[in-house]
Amino acid sequence: MEFRFTNREQFMEKLENILESGMSPDNMKIVMPNPDHEIEHLVEHYKSPSKLKYFTLVGGLTGCLTGYAFTAWTAIDWQLVTGGKPFFSWPAYTVIAFELTILFGALASFAGLLILGKLPRFSKMLNPENYANEYVIIIEDED
Amino acid sequence: MFPSMKVIIAFIVGAVVIAGLEFVVEGGSLLYSMLFFVAVSQGPIAVAAAADIAGGQWIRPYKQTLFTTRHMILFVLILFAVFLGLGRVHLYEWTHWEHPGQWLNVPFFSLRNLVMLGISWVLANVYVKASLTESKTKNMWALFWLFSYVITQTLVAFDWVMSLEYPWISTLFGAYFFVEAFYCGLAFAAIYTGFRYQHLLETHSGTFKKAMMDMMTMFFGFSIFWGYQFFSQYIVIWYGNIPEEVSFFTRRLDVFGSLLYLIPLILFVIPFWILISRKMKANPKVVMAVGFLVWGGVLLERVFMLGIHMALPPVISAVEFIVASAVFFWVVKSQDDDALVASGEATPT
Amino acid sequence: MSSHSTNVLGSNVPERDELYAYNYKAKLEEDVFAAVSKPTPLFYIALLTALGCVGIGATSWAIQIINGLGKAGIMNPVGWGVYITDFVFWVGIAHSGTLISAILFLFRAKFRNRFNRTAEAMTVFAVLTAGLFPLIHLGRVWFFYWLFPYPNQRHLWVNFKSPLVWDVFAVSTYLTVSVVFWYIGLVPDLAIARRIKESKIAKTLYGIFSLGWTGTFKEWQHYNQLYKFLAALATPLVLSVHSVVSWDFAMGVVYGWHTTIFAPYFVAGAIFSGCAMVITLMVPMRKMFRLERYIAIDDFEKLAKLLMLTGLIVSYAYIVELALALYVGKEGNVFEYEQFMYRLTGDYAWAYWTMILCNVISPLTLFVRKLRRNLIYLFVLSIPINIGMWFERFNIIVISLARDFDPYAFGYYTPTWIEWGITLGSFGWFFTFFLLFSKTIPVLPVTELKEEVD
Numbered sequence: 001m002e003f004r005f006t007n008r009e010q011f012m013e014k015l016e017n018i019l020e021s022g023m024s025p026d027n028m029k030i031v032m033p034n035p036d037h038e039i040e041h042l043v044e045h046y047k048s049p050s051k052l053k054y055f056t057l058v059g060g061l062t063g064c065l066t067g068y069a070f071t072a073w074t075a076i077d078w079q080l081v082t083g084g085k086p087f088f089s090w091p092a093y094t095v096i097a098f099e100l101t102i103l104f105g106a107l108a109s110f111a112g113l114l115i116l117g118k119l120p121r122f123s124k125m126l127n128p129e130n131y132a133n134e135y136v137i138i139i140e141d142e143d
Numbered sequence: 144m145f146p147s148m149k150v151i152i153a154f155i156v157g158a159v160v161i162a163g164l165e166f167v168v169e170g171g172s173l174l175y176s177m178l179f180f181v182a183v184s185q186g187p188i189a190v191a192a193a194a195d196i197a198g199g200q201w202i203r204p205y206k207q208t209l210f211t212t213r214h215m216i217l218f219v220l221i222l223f224a225v226f227l228g229l230g231r232v233h234l235y236e237w238t239h240w241e242h243p244g245q246w247l248n249v250p251f252f253s254l255r256n257l258v259m260l261g262i263s264w265v266l267a268n269v270y271v272k273a274s275l276t277e278s279k280t281k282n283m284w285a286l287f288w289l290f291s292y293v294i295t296q297t298l299v300a301f302d303w304v305m306s307l308e309y310p311w312i313s314t315l316f317g318a319y320f321f322v323e324a325f326y327c328g329l330a331f332a333a334i335y336t337g338f339r340y341q342h343l344l345e346t347h348s349g350t351f352k353k354a355m356m357d358m359m360t361m362f363f364g365f366s367i368f369w370g371y372q373f374f375s376q377y378i379v380i381w382y383g384n385i386p387e388e389v390s391f392f393t394r395r396l397d398v399f400g401s402l403l404y405l406i407p408l409i410l411f412v413i414p415f416w417i418l419i420s421r422k423m424k425a426n427p428k429v430v431m432a433v434g435f436l437v438w439g440g441v442l443l444e445r446v447f448m449l450g451i452h453m454a455l456p457p458v459i460s461a462v463e464f465i466v467a468s469a470v471f472f473w474v475v476k477s478q479d480d481d482a483l484v485a486s487g488e489a490t491p492t
Numbered sequence: 493m494s495s496h497s498t499n500v501l502g503s504n505v506p507e508r509d510e511l512y513a514y515n516y517k518a519k520l521e522e523d524v525f526a527a528v529s530k531p532t533p534l535f536y537i538a539l540l541t542a543l544g545c546v547g548i549g550a551t552s553w554a555i556q557i558i559n560g561l562g563k564a565g566i567m568n569p570v571g572w573g574v575y576i577t578d579f580v581f582w583v584g585i586a587h588s589g590t591l592i593s594a595i596l597f598l599f600r601a602k603f604r605n606r607f608n609r610t611a612e613a614m615t616v617f618a619v620l621t622a623g624l625f626p627l628i629h630l631g632r633v634w635f636f637y638w639l640f641p642y643p644n645q646r647h648l649w650v651n652f653k654s655p656l657v658w659d660v661f662a663v664s665t666y667l668t669v670s671v672v673f674w675y676i677g678l679v680p681d682l683a684i685a686r687r688i689k690e691s692k693i694a695k696t697l698y699g700i701f702s703l704g705w706t707g708t709f710k711e712w713q714h715y716n717q718l719y720k721f722l723a724a725l726a727t728p729l730v731l732s733v734h735s736v737v738s739w740d741f742a743m744g745v746v747y748g749w750h751t752t753i754f755a756p757y758f759v760a761g762a763i764f765s766g767c768a769m770v771i772t773l774m775v776p777m778r779k780m781f782r783l784e785r786y787i788a789i790d791d792f793e794k795l796a797k798l799l800m801l802t803g804l805i806v807s808y809a810y811i812v813e814l815a816l817a818l819y820v821g822k823e824g825n826v827f828e829y830e831q832f833m834y835r836l837t838g839d840y841a842w843a844y845w846t847m848i849l850c851n852v853i854s855p856l857t858l859f860v861r862k863l864r865r866n867l868i869y870l871f872v873l874s875i876p877i878n879i880g881m882w883f884e885r886f887n888i889i890v891i892s893l894a895r896d897f898d899p900y901a902f903g904y905y906t907p908t909w910i911e912w913g914i915t916l917g918s919f920g921w922f923f924t925f926f927l928l929f930s931k932t933i934p935v936l937p938v939t940e941l942k943e944e945v946d
């Protein structure tokens with residue numbers, strides 16, 4: 001079954017009806033021309049929010065630890081006093097750890113989108129369905 | 144817009160008690176209290192003014208309360224006059240110089256600080272009036288007020304604290320103070336949320352939760368910004384390792400030891416990890432606790448700032464601080480109640 | 493419903509009917525892609541000019557590589573000159589892109605949607621330009637990889653206590669995160685391009701880069717969260733990058749460099765110059781691409797206010813630095829004092845006062861509402877601000893080095909034509925990228941503007 005709407009309000013009404021009837025959002029495909037927080041709130045009432053934040057968290061913490069560990073290790077691996085500073089100069093290494101926190105956090109989040117959103121989707125790269133700016137609800141038939 | 148009779152009486156009583164205590168014991172107790180209250184009196188209004196200029200809707204439920212601290216600027220001005228009147232200015236080493244400097248001399252020091260506190264109090268009142276009546280000139284006065292805020296806080300930083308350490312200088316010190324005062328202002332909003340959560344929820348039904356989340360997100364953001372400023376100052380001084388510059392930290396390390404690490408812990412690490420969670424930001428008791436923690440951190444930091452230069456007799460300092468706090472509480476509460484009566488939301492008791 | 497969309501469909505649609513949003517979205521796509529599609533002769537002239545500048549820069553650099561760094565004017569005691577000035581200048585230009593796309597996103601300032609695509613593109617290209625300068629500055633550029641910590645037989649690692657190594661990490665992180673952030677915002681728009689473009693090649697290319705985006709709810713759900721997190725990560729990042737750049741100077745014990753305010757002051761300065769550059773680029777672009785419907789004067793006014801704010805912060809920093817040098821005085825710290833006296837009255841006083849005129853005085857005119865709503869005025873003003881910010885870095889770097897502790901080691905630095913050639917080349921390099929961008933990628937964030945109309 002496929003429902004197409006050019007009007008957002010009508011679409012939301014229909015969507016709400018379907019969801020209230022007990023249909024799980026996982027069993028249907030909703031296509032939207034743009035992100036929409038209201039619709040997101042509506043659907044997330046029936047569906048858990050995105051798990052992407054765990055990617056960010058793990059990535060960020062990994063980056064932070066890597067930053068401190070790597071700088072500390074290189075300082076001890078070949079001990080060389082520079083600038084009269086202690087081997088483990090935490091203020092200096094904080095800068096590196098910070099940058100790596102952001103770098104790993106951002107890359108892990110990006111990976112999160114690719115994994116959770118199942119992208120890139122090669123079959124759709126060249127021959128996508130053309131819904132233009134319509135809102136679409138597709139309910140997969142249960143055979 | 145002028146302080147009500149109740150507030151004026153509180154000021155007089157407060158000032159007289161504190162002046163009396165100051166007669167008993169010499170030391171930096173008064174300066175200590177002033178340093179805290181200049182931050183918590185100006186910070187909240189700066190938060191409101193910044194939000195007004197940026198057009199932030201989240202300030203609405205808080206605005207009136209944030210404005211109540213404005214008269215505390217006048218109280219700080221009175222305390223500063225007491226400070227001068229009792230000759231406490233001689234706590235500063237430069238007052239004993241044979242040849243007073245062009246910047247560091249008693250008359251100019253007294254004058255510029257009195258004038259700036261006065262101007263900022265007057266501008267705060269003008270701005271508050273413009274803002275509450277939604278006047279067209281609201282943003283202009285907000286901007287002027289912020290100017291006076293930045294200048295006053297910079298003067299407080301450079302004159303009240305940095306001149307104790309002459310010839311030590313840190314160009315960030317002024318910005319450090321006005322950011323910290325802003326942070327204190329947000330902490331004030333957090334504390335108020337804890338006290339009046341039900342009331343706020345009822346009067347601003349529908350919008351308050353969102354406004355609170357935004358306000359606490361700002362609070363969270365400023366915990367990061369505070370950490371950033373602290374680190375920016377620390378790393379330059381640590382790295383440069385110039386004896387006369389690094390003494391700012393080493394002398395304090397000698398006296399207070401690892402207690403100094405409490406400052407970044409209290410003002411950055413703990414608020415950051417608590418407020419990062421959405422759940423915590425929405426919990427009025429938690430944010431109130433964080434607000435008090437931040438105020439406590441600022442108080443402790445002031446101990447470290449002054450402690451190596453002057454005696455801070457613990458009992459007298461505490462008593463003076465409590466007296467000033469009582470005045471602060473009275474000023475905020477009486478005005479907050481007045482505002483409620485005026486808007487018809489509560490009946491006078 | 494924002495005011496920008498009310499006049500889009502003209503007077504034949506007096507009220508919002510059921511199809512209003514739908515039609516608006518279609519019209520938006522049409523207008524934005526019309527701007528992207530047809531290169532005019534003017535475009536080719538501009539592109540050729542930019543490439544010509546790149547040629548001049550490349551030739552200059554080649555001369556320097558063949559003959560050695562002596563071809564540049566840098567010489568003891570002034571070892572950092574125009575190259576490092578250019579480096580800081582371009583990193584600074586990059587910053588407003590992230591401010592507009594990330595910080596204003598977190599603040600939910602809607603006007604950012606008019607500028608963010610261009611500003612982010614500017615960020616990426618400016619960092620690409622800035623990244624060249626540390627390399628140009630190397631005597632033996634073929635050893636540039638020594639900057640990175642890679643395992644080697646001698647167990648030698650880079651010195652992580654050096655601010656120059658922090659810079660390698662900060663700038664490369666910044667480039668990576670900016671590219672990711674920009675690209676993520678682009679993916680849904682590239683999917684639209686895939687649908688709209690006629691030619692087979694274009695369809696294929698846009699299709700590949702759109703990752704097969706179909707616009708399902710699930711995709712949008714993860715996309716929204718990712719965008720928010722990237723904004724939250726990019727915000728502290730942008731503070732850190734220019735702070736680290738400032739620490740390249742502030743960590744050194746050179747008066748005029750070693751000062752604590754540098755980090756926030758550099759960040760504000762960076763955003764100041766970046767906003768000026770956004771105005772420089774967007775005013776003509778709006779006109780040429782006929783985007784007047786989507787970018788209102790109000791939006792530019794907000795940008796102008798940002799310019800005022802950051803200009804004031806920068807002015808505050810100038811005043812504080814100078815005031816504290818006077819405050820310590822000769823008795824307190826003779827080096828600090830003399831350094832600032834030299835800035836005000838010495839050999840480079842002309843550069844100092846140019847900076848004051850451009851960065852302190854000229855933005856004050858924006859307090860006049862009429863002026864900050866006048867696009868021609870804004871465009872004209874943005875150019876001296878760019879120049880002033882270039883001079884700010886020049887003053888910090890060169891003046892401080894020209895006079896440090898020992899009078900016997902005072903010096904004077906004059907840039908050579910090689911350095912000016914490379915500087916010109918960097919502008920050409922930046923504009924080449926930018927021009928190519930303006931004809932291949934939607935210059936307005938289509939999906940974000942669509943969201944606004946609902």
